[in-house]
Amino acid sequence: MRKILVLFAHPKFEHSDANQALISAVKDLENVQVRDLYELYPDFNINIQAEQEALFEHEVIIWQHPFYWYSCPPLLKQWIDLVLEHGWAYGTGGVFLKNKYIFNAFTSGGSKEIYSSLGRNRYTIEEYLRPFEQTAYLCNMRYLPPFHLAGTHRSTESDILQKANEYRELILSLRDSSEISLPYIQKP
Amino acid sequence: MDGFLFNAIVYILAAIVCVPIAKRLGMGSVLGYLIAGILVGPYGFAFIQDESQGQDIMHSTEFGVVMMLFLIGLELEPKNLWKMRDMILKVGLSQVVATSGLIFGLGLILEIDWRVSLAAALSMALSSTAIVLQSLKEKNQMDTSTGKLSFGVLLLQDIAVIPILAILPLLAIAGSELSGSGHGGFLEHQPGWIQTLMIFVAIGVVILLGRFGFGPLLNWVSKTKLRELFTASALLIVVGIAFLMELVGLSPALGTFLAGVILANSPYTHALESDLDPFKGLLLGLFFMAVGATINFDLIFSDAINVFSITFGVILIKALVLGVIGKIRKLSLPDNLRFSVGLAQVSEFSFVTYAFALQLGILTTTSSGILMAITALSMTFTPIFSLLLDKVILPSLERRNAKPKPEADRIDERNTVILVGFSHFGSTMGRFLRANGIEATVLDYDPDRVDFLRKMGFKVYFGDATRLDLLHAAGAENAKILISAIRSTETNKKLVELCQENFPHLEVMIRAKNRYEAFELMEMGVENIYREHLDTSIRMGQEALQKLGFRAHTVQRLAAQFRKYDEDSLKVLVKYRSNETEYISKIRKQIEIQETLLSGELSRKFSMNDSAWDSEQLKEETE
Numbered sequence: 083m084r085k086i087l088v089l090f091a092h093p094k095f096e097h098s099d100a101n102q103a104l105i106s107a108v109k110d111l112e113n114v115q116v117r118d119l120y121e122l123y124p125d126f127n128i129n130i131q132a133e134q135e136a137l138f139e140h141e142v143i144i145w146q147h148p149f150y151w152y153s154c155p156p157l158l159k160q161w162i163d164l165v166l167e168h169g170w171a172y173g174t175g176g177v178f179l180k181n182k183y184i185f186n187a188f189t190s191g192g193s194k195e196i197y198s199s200l201g202r203n204r205y206t207i208e209e210y211l212r213p214f215e216q217t218a219y220l221c222n223m224r225y226l227p228p229f230h231l232a233g234t235h236r237s238t239e240s241d242i243l244q245k246a247n248e249y250r251e252l253i254l255s256l257r258d259s260s261e262i263s264l265p266y267i268q269k270p
Numbered sequence: 271m272d273g274f275l276f277n278a279i280v281y282i283l284a285a286i287v288c289v290p291i292a293k294r295l296g297m298g299s300v301l302g303y304l305i306a307g308i309l310v311g312p313y314g315f316a317f318i319q320d321e322s323q324g325q326d327i328m329h330s331t332e333f334g335v336v337m338m339l340f341l342i343g344l345e346l347e348p349k350n351l352w353k354m355r356d357m358i359l360k361v362g363l364s365q366v367v368a369t370s371g372l373i374f375g376l377g378l379i380l381e382i383d384w385r386v387s388l389a390a391a392l393s394m395a396l397s398s399t400a401i402v403l404q405s406l407k408e409k410n411q412m413d414t415s416t417g418k419l420s421f422g423v424l425l426l427q428d429i430a431v432i433p434i435l436a437i438l439p440l441l442a443i444a445g446s447e448l449s450g451s452g453h454g455g456f457l458e459h460q461p462g463w464i465q466t467l468m469i470f471v472a473i474g475v476v477i478l479l480g481r482f483g484f485g486p487l488l489n490w491v492s493k494t495k496l497r498e499l500f501t502a503s504a505l506l507i508v509v510g511i512a513f514l515m516e517l518v519g520l521s522p523a524l525g526t527f528l529a530g531v532i533l534a535n536s537p538y539t540h541a542l543e544s545d546l547d548p549f550k551g552l553l554l555g556l557f558f559m560a561v562g563a564t565i566n567f568d569l570i571f572s573d574a575i576n577v578f579s580i581t582f583g584v585i586l587i588k589a590l591v592l593g594v595i596g597k598i599r600k601l602s603l604p605d606n607l608r609f610s611v612g613l614a615q616v617s618e619f620s621f622v623t624y625a626f627a628l629q630l631g632i633l634t635t636t637s638s639g640i641l642m643a644i645t646a647l648s649m650t651f652t653p654i655f656s657l658l659l660d661k662v663i664l665p666s667l668e669r670r671n672a673k674p675k676p677e678a679d680r681i682d683e684r685n686t687v688i689l690v691g692f693s694h695f696g697s698t699m700g701r702f703l704r705a706n707g708i709e710a711t712v713l714d715y716d717p718d719r720v721d722f723l724r725k726m727g728f729k730v731y732f733g734d735a736t737r738l739d740l741l742h743a744a745g746a747e748n749a750k751i752l753i754s755a756i757r758s759t760e761t762n763k764k765l766v767e768l769c770q771e772n773f774p775h776l777e778v779m780i781r782a783k784n785r786y787e788a789f790e791l792m793e794m795g796v797e798n799i800y801r802e803h804l805d806t807s808i809r810m811g812q813e814a815l816q817k818l819g820f821r822a823h824t825v826q827r828l829a830a831q832f833r834k835y836d837e838d839s840l841k842v843l844v845k846y847r848s849n850e851t852e853y854i855s856k857i858r859k860q861i862e863i864q865e866t867l868l869s870g871e872l873s874r875k876f877s878m879n880d881s882a883w884d885s886e887q888l889k890e891e892t893e
């Protein structure tokens with residue numbers, strides 16, 4: 083059974099039905115730890131030691147966040163800046179994240195369709211997520227395909243519940259399957 | 271003009287008129303009550319016709335002193351009392367012995383009957399617990415070295431009451447075969463060893479009750495949730511102990527003090543204090559008024575020169591003895607003056623001893639009347655002397671000493687920051703700056719604190735920052751920032767003026783007590799104003815909201831907004847301050863604005879003022 087770490091960043095969680103549904107679908111699962119970053123570090127003063135210890139203990143890491151301005155909220159970026167230290171996460175001696183699985187689980191107000199060369203946003207989700215992918219790549223991690231809950235402004239309650247169920251199933255299979263069969267990107 | 275209600279009205283009215291005036295004049299409430307007493311007494315407006323009426327009131331209100339000692343006991347823990355034992359014994363005992371010895375000697379020289387001299391000397395050696403403690407409390411000096419020493423002396427004097435009362439009957443026997451009809455209790459007629467035994471038993475009973483009896487009683491009573499019942503039990507404790515003490519011929523004040531000390535550790539300390547305090551205050555007030563009312567001016571004026579010279583002689587002797595003790599105890603001159611003048615009056619207890627001596631036939635009616643007048647006069651004069659001391663002598667002493675003593679330290683540092691005031695506020699900030707490699711030149715006006723902090727390795731300099739030369743010496747020309755962490759509005763304003771005039775380049779940062787002080791500073795053109803409670807109170811509110819389930823980051827943002835609005839509204843309000851009514855309506859308006867701005871956030875809706883990350887319109891337009 084793998085241990086799973088959800089690094090959750092939402093500056094206004096109390097107003098997000100979609101993220102509330104996702105979090106409550108997974109937060110009580112065995113071997114799944116949710117770290118609510120905005121609750122832990124409201125002043126952006128991140129405890130690097132504690133974060134690195136949490137990373138070290140888990141095999142699958144999820145960046146869960148809303149998609150704001152084609153990226154993550156600022157605290158998650160701060161987290162990446164501070165926690166993934168040179169000599170720990172990458173570079174000489176930076177071996178502690180090697181072979182861990184990681185991916186983005188995110189919500190967006192816009193529908194999936196607008197994230198394409200023909201849509202309003204002109205680029206695909208994968209293209210927008212390149213910085214995350216490369217971050218994982220540099221740290222020798224295995225970057226899995228993203229989990230995307232799209233169109234939250236238009237979704238009905240049952241849509242969201244269904245998506246939350248999918249999220250839960252995904253996490254359960256990552257936790258329990260003997261082999262992770264999903265494709266991933268890793269430095270050769 | 272008789273009747274209880276009428277008397278009550280007269281007394282209370284006199285107090286209400288006189289005491290506030292006395293306080294306004296800086297005389298303290300004791301003198302106010304005394305004057306009120308004189309006014310209502312037979313020699314004032316004569317609402318009270320004869321002295322015996324005043325004396326009756328005095329005897330019944332002596333109980334205020336008893337209560338006061340109980341309350342003082344409540345604030346003292348046994349541990350601390352034990353720590354004071356050395357001081358109580360040495361200081362107190364030498365005071366009583368030396369003073370009564372001197373007065374006794376003087377009496378003998380003046381060829382007054384030795385028994386009369388001894389009785390008077392012993393009574394006069396004691397100081398008035400009621401007056402001294404009351405004024406120490408009013409001046410907030412209980413914890414100063416003066417206060418502690420005074421308290422030690424008073425405590426021993428209360429203990430000394432026991433042997434003094436024991437000696438008086440012996441004097442009578444030595445004189446004639448007049449048998450005293452007893453001041454208290456059935457023990458009078460028992461042999462000495464039984465009396466002693468009973469005294470120890472009584473003290474033991476008080477200690478046992480205090481340890482094991484009162485706690486459960488108060489606990490049981492407090493469960494009824496009836497406040498008046500609790501007050502009644504508090505009164506029962508005090509009255510009961512006083513009764514027990516009188517039964518065995520001990521000072522009731524001492525007994526209740528003991529009970530108070532024992533109860534000091536109990537959870538009921540504060541409840542007892544707040545319940546008994548009004549009784550104590552009223553009784554003491556009445557007591558002082560009764561003293562005023564009993565001053566026999568006829569007697570005084572018939573023999574004015576003698577009465578006044580004896581009064582001042584006694585005060586002088588007492589003050590001198592106390593002064594020597596203070597000197598030995600290394601009090602500074604101002605402290606010593608406060609100590610020796612403060613305790614120079616004759617105790618209210620002397621009313622009791624004189625009355626007792628009169629019964630025993632040691633004193634004649636006239637001499638006891640004169641002695642009582644001396645006591646009352648000394649009680650009247652010492653507050654006046656204290657007043658003179660505080661208002662005239664000490665300030666001039668300080669001025670005279672201003673050159674040699676509070677010579678500001680030579681400052682050999684040149685820092686970019688000058689920090690004025692190193693109390694809790696200043697020291698916290700000083701530590702923070704220092705932790706980040708910024709050393710400040712620190713000025714403080716409290717020599718004790720400067721000494722202490724020096725010992726702790728802080729570079730703190732003694733001096734008054736509102737003196738231009740000191741600011742020069744501290745390097746104000748070259749410094750960038752001057753931080754004032756002092757509390758006093760007046761000092762801060764002086765400091766600001768001084769800096770604006772002489773060091774215009776200096777960035778001035780000022781601690782302000784509240785909104786109103788901030789207004790005054792704003793009007794002076796100060797830009798960096800820090801209201802001392804603002805950040806802490808908001809932070810406390812923040813954590814309260816978090817404990818109620820608000821999200822931490824949301825609370826963080828709300829707090830930042832709230833603070834900004836609060837500071838912004840201050841800038842608007844300051845313009846309307848001169849116009850009172852407009853000011854009030856403006857405050858209302860500002861509060862309204864604050865509420866509307868913030869309430870949207872509080873009710874789980876996206877509000878007009880916060881469309882961060884998401885907004886209703888954005889949602890509408892989403893594809």
